[in-house]
Every structure is written in structure tokens, then in C-alpha cells.
Ligand SMILES: Nc1nc2c(ncn2[C@@H]2O[C@H](COP(=O)(O)OP(=O)(O)OP(=O)(O)O)[C@@H](O)[C@H]2O)c(=O)[nH]1
């Protein structure tokens with residue numbers, strides 16, 4: 001007996017791409033608060049030092065394409081990050097360096113964070129941005145904007161000064177991560193291999209990496 005299968009309908013829509021963005025910087029600069037603010041839309045009531053990494057994910061749409069922005073909120077304290085560092089940098093799409101404008105030491109640590117990226121073979125094609133956080137405490141600032149701007153220019157990074165806390169800066173926090181997402185989208189056009197059934201679809205090995213840690217929001 002002969003059977004025939006009729007193929008009807010169109011291809012299923014491509015699944016959302018995931019952009020993995022790691023957020024790094026000294027302990028206490030506000031990485032958890034910034035990522036929480038972007039994903040949950042508010043400043044968290046209280047935070048504790050991050051251990052290892054927390055994931056936060058937000059679905060966005062750019063030019064009609066659904067994209068998942070996956071933020072890796074990393075630990076600033078050496079003892080909470082050392083076993084995780086390899087995971088941070090694997091298949092990363094963009095890096096957000098954060099310092100606290102009221103804490104000069106956190107700014108002075110930036111070359112060490114950049115060096116860590118270099119040691120993990122991150123190419124120059126991986127977009128990087130610099131964020132000076134806690135601008136609501138501008139009166140206590142220890143890092144002048146022009147100094148930060150010079151540093152950012154010398155490393156070919158855009159600089160954003162913002163506050164995860166100030167209610168007025170919500171759009172700004174949003175704009176920072178959206179800027180990165182737009183940059184990634186323009187850098188990585190959707191290709192056929194990213195449609196289900198194609199090859200090489202997953203920029204992130206979900207079972208391996210996402211399954212290993214808890215989702216924080
Ligand atoms: N005033 C002010 N305080 C902030 C801001 N962002 C974070 N904080 C405070 O700074 C402290 C540290 O914030 P976290 O987000 O936990 O810092 P972190 O960079 O994640 O620190 P680690 O997880 O240890 O690496 C907390 O007490 C926050 O409430 C901000 O924009 N303004």
C-alpha cells in the first residue's frame with residue numbers, strides 16, 4: 001500500500017535567538033541591580049553578593065524579530081567567581097563593564113577586567129560597553145565623567161553613566177542594554193542555519209550551561 005504525506009502550511013517561525021551578554025566589574029558596583037532593573041523593571045529591595053552567576057532574561061523585539069537578551073550577572077568577589085570564569089566567557093556575544101562612580105577603586109580595576117577578557121581569547125569583534133553606575137549619588141562622585149570618557153575612548157567602548165536606583169533613569173538602563181542588543185542584531189544577521197532543523201543553531205548550550213544554575217528572575 002502506498003502512503004503519501006502532504007506537506008501543507010509554511011515553515012514554523014524561527015525560534016528566538018539568544019544574545020548572551022555578561023556583566024562584569026568589582027563587587028558592589030551594582031551589576032545585580034542593573035540587570036534586575038532591566039529585566040524586572042525596578043530596583044531590587046535588597047541584594048546579596050552574587051555567588052557564581054545569576055541569569056536574567058528578557059524577551060525583546062527588534063525590527064519584528066523576537067530576541068532573548070540573556071544577562072549573565074557575574075560575581076565580583078574573586079572567591080565567588082573563580083570556579084565559574086570559564087563559563088562566563090564561553091560563547092559570549094557582548095560584555096558590559098560596570099564601575100561605581102562613587103568608588104575610584106572600582107574604576108581602577110577596569111584594566112584588570114579587560115585583561116581577564118583578553119586572557120579568555122575574546123576577539124575585538126565582541127562588543128563592549130562601559131557603564132558608570134550610581135549616578136543618583138553624583139555629589140559623592142569620585143570618577144569624573146571626562147576621565148571615564150577618555151578611558152572608554154582609549155578602549156573603543158561607548159560610556160554610559162546611569163543609576164540602577166533612580167526612578168528617572170529607567171529608560172536609560174533599558175537603553176543601555178537595548179543598544180547592545182541592536183548592535184548584536186546588526187552584527188549577526190539571522191541566517192538559515194538558525195531555523196529549526198538547520199545546523200549550528202544554538203549560540204548557548206542550554207542544557208549544559210543554563211541548566212547548571214538557577215534563574216534569578
Ligand atoms: N545609590 C545607589 N545604590 C546602588 C545602585 N546600584 C546598586 N546599588 C547598591 O549597591 C549595593 C551593591 O549592589 P549589587 O547590585 O548587589 O552589586 P554587585 O555588583 O552585584 O555585587 P557582587 O554581586 O558582589 O559582585 C547594594 O546595596 C545596592 O542597593 C545605584 O544605582 N544607586
Ligand SMILES: [Mg+2]
Pocket residue numbers: 031032033048049050073074075076
Ligand atoms: Mg551581584
